[in-house]
Amino acid sequence: MSRFLGVDLGSTTAKAVVVDETGAIAGTSTVQMGAVSRTGMTRAVTEALAAAGLEEADLAGTVSTGYGRKLVPGADRTFTEITCHARGTAAMCPGVRLVIDIGGQDSKAIAVDAEGLVEDFAMNDRCAGGTGRFYDVLARALEVDLGELGELALRGGQDLEVSTMCATFAETEVVSLLAQGLPTADIAASVHRAVAGRTLALVAQVGRRAPVVMTGGVARNPAAVRFLADALRCEVTVPEQPQITGAYGAALLAMEAAGRGPRVPAEPADAPLRPVPHGDAGHSCADCDGTVVRLGAAIPVRGRLSRR
Numbered sequence: 001m002s003r004f005l006g007v008d009l010g011s012t013t014a015k016a017v018v019v020d021e022t023g024a025i026a027g028t029s030t031v032q033m034g035a036v037s038r039t040g041m042t043r044a045v046t047e048a049l050a051a052a053g054l055e056e057a058d059l060a061g062t063v064s065t066g067y068g069r070k071l072v073p074g075a076d077r078t079f080t081e082i083t084c085h086a087r088g089t090a091a092m093c094p095g096v097r098l099v100i101d102i103g104g105q106d107s108k109a110i111a112v113d114a115e116g117l118v119e120d121f122a123m124n125d126r127c128a129g130g131t132g133r134f135y136d137v138l139a140r141a142l143e144v145d146l147g148e149l150g151e152l153a154l155r156g157g158q159d160l161e162v163s164t165m166c167a168t169f170a171e172t173e174v175v176s177l178l179a180q181g182l183p184t185a186d187i188a189a190s191v192h193r194a195v196a197g198r199t200l201a202l203v204a205q206v207g208r209r210a211p212v213v214m215t216g217g218v219a220r221n222p223a224a225v226r227f228l229a230d231a232l233r234c235e236v237t238v239p240e241q242p243q244i245t246g247a248y249g250a251a252l253l254a255m256e257a258a259g260r261g262p263r264v265p266a267e268p269a270d271a272p273l274r275p276v277p278h279g280d281a282g283h284s285c286a287d288c289d290g291t292v293v294r295l296g297a298a299i300p301v302r303g304r305l306s307r308r
C-alpha cells in the first residue's frame, strides 16, 4: 500500500503526518522549534516515518505547507496553509463550515463549502495580538506553564478591562493588573475573553456559519476554545489532534495528487493570497510597529482562492 507525507513547517512548530492510500493516519509528529528550522522539520519527518514504520524511500508523494513550506526538500508540491487546514479539518470533522485556526504567529478564519473547499478566508499574520504568541506572553507574565494557562482562565470570574491587544504591551498591562492585586485567574480569563472578541472580528469578515471547528496549537488551550464558543454563541468542536490538521491536509493532497482516495477538487497549488486594503477601522498595527491596537480592529489580510 502506498504512503504519503504532509509537512507543515509553521512559525513555531514542525508537523508531519503520514497517511495510507485510504487517507488513514499512519504516523504523526509535532516538533517544537525556537524559530523556523530545517532541523525541526527533519526531526518531525523522521519521527512521523518511524511512527508509521517507514523510510523516506517508501513514500509515494509529499506535499508541504506552512510558513516555511519552501524549505521542505523532496516536496512534490506546496499548498498554502489555508488550503491544507481546510482540507485536513474537513476530513477530520466532516460537515465543518467554518475553520478557525490559531497558530504561533497568525490566526485565520476559513469559510468552507459543503465539499470542504475554501470559499473565503480572513487572516491576521501581521500582528501577534490574538495569536499563540500572545498567549505565550500571557503565560510568562502570569508565571504559569502554557499547558496550565487555560485551566487557570476557566477559573476566572470577574471581567477586567483589557485595553491592549498588542503582544508588545500585553506583558506590561498584565503586570500592572497583578500590581493592583487582582486575581491571576480573573486576569487570565479577561485576556482570553478579549482575544475571543478579536477572533470574532476576523470571523465577521468571512461571515459566521456553523459547524465551527477550531484548530492550531491554541485549540489545545481549553479556555481559548470556551471563550471563543461564548463569543460566537455556538458550539466549537476541536479535533483530537488540532495542531496537525494542516499537515494532515497536505498529506491528503499528496495522496489525491497520486490519484488515490476520494478525489476532491483542490484549490490551485500555492495560490497567492490577495491582500485587500484594511483602513476601515483605523487599524495601525501593520508589521507590528508597536502601535497599540484596540479591540475590534480590522485584520490585515483577506482573500479568496479561486477553484481549479
Ligand code: ADP
Residues within 6 Å of the ligand: 009, 010, 011, 012, 013, 014, 066, 102, 103, 104, 105, 106, 131, 132, 133, 135, 136, 146, 147, 216, 217, 218, 220, 221, 243
Ligand atoms: P505554528 O504552525 O505557527 O508553528 P501552531 O499551530 O503549532 O503554530 O501553534 C503554536 C501555538 O500553540 C503556541 O504559540 C502556543 O501558544 C500554542 N500551544 C501549543 N501547545 C499548547 C498547549 N499544550 N496548551 C496551550 N497552548 C498551546
